[in-house]
Amino acid sequence: MARKTIRSIPQERAEMPVQAPDLRRANFDEVTLGFDQGNALLECERCLMCPQPACVEGCPVNIDIPGFIAKMIQKDFRGAYDHLTDSTLLPAVCGRVCPQEDQCEGVCPVGGSLEPVAIGRLERWLGDKAIAEGWKKTSYIEPNRFRVGVVGSGPSSMACAADLAKAGCAVTVFEALHAPGGVLRYGIPEFRLPNSVVDAEIGNLEALGVEIRCNTLVGRLFTIEQMLGEMDFDAVFVGTGAGTPKFMDIPGENLNGVLSANELLTRCNLMHADDFPNHDTPLGLGRRVAVIGAGNTAMDAMRVSLRLGAEEVHCVYRRTDAECPARKEELHHAQEEGIEFHWLTAPVEILGDETNRVRAIRCVQMELGDPDASGRRRPVPIEGSEFDFEADTVVYAIGTSPNPILGQTSSIRLNKWGYIDTDDDLATSLAGVYAGGDIVTGAATVILAMGAGRRAARSIRRYLGIRDSEVVYQPERAGFDGALFGMDLAEQNFTHIRQL
Amino acid sequence: MSNRETNGEPGPGARSDDSHGQPEDLVTSGFPILERTDFSDTTFLLEILHPAMARAAHPGQFVIVMADDQGERIPLTIADFDRDRGSVTLVIQAVGKSTREMQARCRAGGELFGITGPMGIPSKVSNARKVICVGGGLGVAPIFPQARAFKEAGAYVIGVVGFRNRNMIFWEEKFREVCDEFIICTDDGSAGIKGLVTDGIENAIAAHGDIDEVVAIGPPVMMRACAEVTRPHGIKTMVSLNPIMVDGTGMCGGCRVRVGGRIRFACVDGPDFDGHDVDFDDLMVRLQRYKPEEQEAMDRWSEHCRRLAAAPATTIDTGSN
Numbered sequence: 001m002a003r004k005t006i007r008s009i010p011q012e013r014a015e016m017p018v019q020a021p022d023l024r025r026a027n028f029d030e031v032t033l034g035f036d037q038g039n040a041l042l043e044c045e046r047c048l049m050c051p052q053p054a055c056v057e058g059c060p061v062n063i064d065i066p067g068f069i070a071k072m073i074q075k076d077f078r079g080a081y082d083h084l085t086d087s088t089l090l091p092a093v094c095g096r097v098c099p100q101e102d103q104c105e106g107v108c109p110v111g112g113s114l115e116p117v118a119i120g121r122l123e124r125w126l127g128d129k130a131i132a133e134g135w136k137k138t139s140y141i142e143p144n145r146f147r148v149g150v151v152g153s154g155p156s157s158m159a160c161a162a163d164l165a166k167a168g169c170a171v172t173v174f175e176a177l178h179a180p181g182g183v184l185r186y187g188i189p190e191f192r193l194p195n196s197v198v199d200a201e202i203g204n205l206e207a208l209g210v211e212i213r214c215n216t217l218v219g220r221l222f223t224i225e226q227m228l229g230e231m232d233f234d235a236v237f238v239g240t241g242a243g244t245p246k247f248m249d250i251p252g253e254n255l256n257g258v259l260s261a262n263e264l265l266t267r268c269n270l271m272h273a274d275d276f277p278n279h280d281t282p283l284g285l286g287r288r289v290a291v292i293g294a295g296n297t298a299m300d301a302m303r304v305s306l307r308l309g310a311e312e313v314h315c316v317y318r319r320t321d322a323e324c325p326a327r328k329e330e331l332h333h334a335q336e337e338g339i340e341f342h343w344l345t346a347p348v349e350i351l352g353d354e355t356n357r358v359r360a361i362r363c364v365q366m367e368l369g370d371p372d373a374s375g376r377r378r379p380v381p382i383e384g385s386e387f388d389f390e391a392d393t394v395v396y397a398i399g400t401s402p403n404p405i406l407g408q409t410s411s412i413r414l415n416k417w418g419y420i421d422t423d424d425d426l427a428t429s430l431a432g433v434y435a436g437g438d439i440v441t442g443a444a445t446v447i448l449a450m451g452a453g454r455r456a457a458r459s460i461r462r463y464l465g466i467r468d469s470e471v472v473y474q475p476e477r478a479g480f481d482g483a484l485f486g487m488d489l490a491e492q493n494f495t496h497i498r499q500l
Numbered sequence: 501m502s503n504r505e506t507n508g509e510p511g512p513g514a515r516s517d518d519s520h521g522q523p524e525d526l527v528t529s530g531f532p533i534l535e536r537t538d539f540s541d542t543t544f545l546l547e548i549l550h551p552a553m554a555r556a557a558h559p560g561q562f563v564i565v566m567a568d569d570q571g572e573r574i575p576l577t578i579a580d581f582d583r584d585r586g587s588v589t590l591v592i593q594a595v596g597k598s599t600r601e602m603q604a605r606c607r608a609g610g611e612l613f614g615i616t617g618p619m620g621i622p623s624k625v626s627n628a629r630k631v632i633c634v635g636g637g638l639g640v641a642p643i644f645p646q647a648r649a650f651k652e653a654g655a656y657v658i659g660v661v662g663f664r665n666r667n668m669i670f671w672e673e674k675f676r677e678v679c680d681e682f683i684i685c686t687d688d689g690s691a692g693i694k695g696l697v698t699d700g701i702e703n704a705i706a707a708h709g710d711i712d713e714v715v716a717i718g719p720p721v722m723m724r725a726c727a728e729v730t731r732p733h734g735i736k737t738m739v740s741l742n743p744i745m746v747d748g749t750g751m752c753g754g755c756r757v758r759v760g761g762r763i764r765f766a767c768v769d770g771p772d773f774d775g776h777d778v779d780f781d782d783l784m785v786r787l788q789r790y791k792p793e794e795q796e797a798m799d800r801w802s803e804h805c806r807r808l809a810a811a812p813a814t815t816i817d818t819g820s821n
Contacts, residue, residue: 176749178566178573178614186751213528215616217749221556243751247763254758254782256789263752271573271746277800280572280598281746282793356785396753403750404768408621 014039021336055104060451063087089162095124144168149233154182156437157239159453165208174216186270219409242438252350257358261301261397286392294324298397318346425459539670551586559645560623566614579641591641597797628712636662639717660700666691727775739775
């Protein structure tokens, strides 16, 4: 085969069918409908098969992207899927929610002069095909007698659990809510990531032998220390996320009709408030919804509000669209659906009516001043520019802070912001306890959390002495008596060096 | 917030060598209902099998219950726990659609779809020497484990509980066992003293000049009234707040309350707060948030029940899902 060049490949991206904005704003079906096989193969042809692929480096979990695309070109879809899932457990999820433009697609050389290869869409197509065909990886895994407990069932936990299960550990995942998936379940809405996809990916995890236990609030039902002690886990991974919503502490915040994006999304995605009263959880948004913030969560909250029947949805953001932290594609979709954006606008007070329901927000116009610590130009209020803005519901989507429960119930060391303190290997201050994802870094993306979960799994394997999937090596010194230089190892928390 | 408790210290001695299965008593789905007792036509008790929770629970904590997979997540204060039987007890007032549905469907031998907990910071059983434990309405049951904990800690415990009338009274014997004095208040005077729990508190304060602490659990109006009664005497008064919440783990922020001018989340910062600092007006306003939706759900449920009653061949599902 002649070597492909930028001139010889198809110049245009294969077409991705999308639901029309005026249709989709009234339903919870997916916005982008996915490639068909013909389009997928067409898009595969656009890959240059670089000998030193930048995309692999650009991927937080280092998926061998040309590798799976090569198998797709040969129409070996099963082989391509197996190759893909060596690196990622959740192709159908990541193909949908990864910010590919900043990762694999951002560094794709094709993107120098054309649109980069639509790697995310190919990944999604393979993931969806696997779900439709019922493909599972059922390779035999030699059990290694180690037990690992995983706290939380979001993306970092799922990635960590999968890698450890593949190494032969007996993995149990504990989830506080009644359904697993973490942010994939309660946060990301149905039209971006259908629950059926989350269910399928969780099914893959269970097929690896991972046990998932819901309704289990670690910290309060039992502590991390108890997991390592009487519950007999050899190691623990903590992936509890950064789920506590922030508010601004402006007047009127406790009025009825003011809520966090987390609450709105949880009521809708997890509790199915969109189906009230068949499901018991209400939401009651009213006619006009104003969302404060312009990140991905804000976009989700706004687009959910539209689909729940709000007549007008407004975005209030104190900087401009250039600084808006949402993915460009999400912003674009939101604009197409008719959401009104008010840039350089900051709320100063929420106004209520005589029944203490939200009536309006008082905002002030901003202008951009000198750059701040983040390098972005700092918004400063323009004096005398206050104006009132009618709204029935005000949603806060201005970020989250770490969940306090583990800090309250365990001696694990936190940093000054309340996130779990780890070293480069994601080891915490407790021996045998590793952490990753938003609870370490603060709010980030699904794929970064998955990358952290995989990194923690590597560290846990090393900690347990598992060099590869089958072989467990003896401790190097025979007759190890548990004391080293007069230190009591148990006292120093070296409790997990075991004779094999 | 210095509640850093570690119940079981890890250590090599704690390991049992080859028990590689889960602890067998860790129930995490399909929670069996062991017993049900009806105290009145609105109040009933459910005893749920959950040994791990019974071991972990402390007075003042709560659980989130889902009766079925389409239900709401309902926060309920733990009324009692029995570590020997491996059970937790909930006392439920059928006031809204979800709790009425539970009243109609939950039977001994059935199961709950979900129960998660214990949640919240356990009540601090201070070393007060003389305490008044006040319960009214929904709060009568959950004040019991607090009274017992104070008794076990060596305090002189005065129990004050309020009921509408003598027919509503429950757990009198249980309370008398752990209280040095026990005052029942009824609205109509059909038992104990005629009046509200605040009258009971005033009587107790009048009789004892040395009350160190008051703990009050009940409807917000009652807790506010209790806090106002003790404020002039400068007696520390702890209350247990019950705002609307979804997840109960600090994630939704629906349960935010104003305490001492600051926003706190009742689920992870509470549910106990100093009653003299709580903004009860704010709490009561926020409890009204879903009134129209609650009414709609209630109307639908009443209609559903009316239809079932009109069709005698159909029996109410005993709720095994």
